[in-house]
Amino acid sequence: MADMLKIGLVLMLVALIAAVALGFVNSRTAPMIAIQKELAKQNAMTEVAAGLSPGDSLAFDSLSVTSLENPYASCDNTLNIVRVSVPPDTSRIGYVFIAFGKGYSSTVQTMVAVEIEGVISNTMILYQQETPGLGANIVNPAKLISKFNGLIASQCLLSKDGGGIDAMTGCTITSRTVTNSIRTGLEAMSEAGLFDSGDTEGGMQ
Amino acid sequence: MSLIKDFTKGIYRENPVFRLVLGMCPFLAVTTSVENALGMGAAATFVLICSNFLVSLFRNIIPSKVRIPCYIVIIATFVTLVDMVMNAYLPDLHRSLGIFIPLIVVNCIILGRAEGFANRHPVLNSIADAVGMGIGFTLAMVILASFRELLGNGTLLNINVLGSAYQNQPLLIAILAPGAFILLSFILGFFNILEKRKGGRQ
């Protein structure tokens, strides 16, 4: 009995020390992790949206549109759609949004900058864990995503699916998921009336 | 003298990967690039040193009946520590190592050294052993990763070595899963021949 008590006590002590130590380190690193994440996102937004108004410094305001629920909201709901403007003028010059798509072995996140008419200005892969050497090459813009620049929603379709974009060789799944996630995002935004389409002034909510 | 011996044995004579064939899962999975191999090696070596140090320090206090759970808690604590620190200061590396950081906990090398060496040897020897084993593990990963990155992508440490003509038509299989198994098989075979030569001379 005394033996068991001693064993239990030792185990509890070890676990307690471990938990306290980790709690301490977590309290130090957690804010740092949050800052790093925020910084990475800011840098990505500045980079991807640079083409919307070259040379100007841009302002980003997050925009919540209820009909545009992000299907992967639980991964990252800090940024759905961002409205881009050139301060001090507050009128929008475009949007930045993150498209989520289930790829071969990860959920690929693509950041997309769109002009107010709904034309893609630039794209950038934010996160992917696809197969190294194959799907992971998606981060190289020349392989696929640079082909999206200047397209509108309906043009974002692989040639295998009846569109005009050639998939990366050997990685149809990754190419398709990225293409489709961008198209779905654009379609949803257009449905929500965010784009200027000729006569109608885009309705902001 | 024995300190040096404890240190050097992990690098070649008892190399955890090539001689003992331990810790295969992270070894095969993260060797798609030399950068990942170095990151994983550093993380595993750090955990190895810390766990060997603590296990050796408390080897007379921890009751032998519950030693394995205690070792696991110690190892898991340091792994979580590495996980958090890496996430805070090296987010890109953290991202590309992914699930294999928490899985350092079940890396048989670390528990194996705690159970097989540190709980029977003094602190300094245990640390020497951990450093040697860590370097041996890292070295082995860098060797395989160099082959895989060079053949599969034409680069070394992200620097283009074989030229862009090769990069357009690389030996892709080397960087995919089968390449890891096949290249490792040849490397192990090479070490077997090396060992046999040495044995013959003596």
Add this chain to the structure above:
Amino acid sequence: MNPTVLLSALLATPDSGSQGFDLGKMMAIIIASIFVNNFVLARFLGICPFLGVSKELDSAIGMGAAVIFVMALATLGSWAAYHLLLVPMGLTYLSTIAFILIIASLVQLVEMILQKFSPALYSALGIFLPLITTNCAILGVAVLNIDEKYTLGYSLVNAIAAGIGFTLALILMAGLRQRLELADVPPAMKGKPVAFLVAGIMSIAFLGFAGLGG
């Protein structure tokens, strides 16, 4: 905690209310875990038992069964601990420690229960159980289920499918290695090297399933 609250918490999906079961998604998870992202041959999880226990067909089947069983139990335990304890208390950073302790104690518990109530099954699976604690496939499936934000139902399906994938690779390997015993292998490649070579060729075959992923 009130039992009905507990039950509804277990059945609810963590991200989007109670959507229920989607058969298509379930099939996709099953095929992906068994073939496309096979734990051993594509994800490199559980290599040690894959090499250690694949010398004979009988022990491969025993090990496979034990892994499927423990994987399902460990998923249940780790899912409950994560969503009912760690998330509400804001302690998600302790998940690695919590999961490995749950797995280690589950394995001990299963071993003791089997020994007491089913000596026949214990003599068949018993020797494999201690090995399972350090099988990274078990911890791997627990971590992956959390990363993928699967509901409890999907997590269980994923765990069992992953276990089946592991068993499949193990059994195939055992069959090949039994034949390899009779083959004329160069002395330098005998044992582990040729086993890895065979695993590599099997892995090439499994690459062919990539198109099924959808």
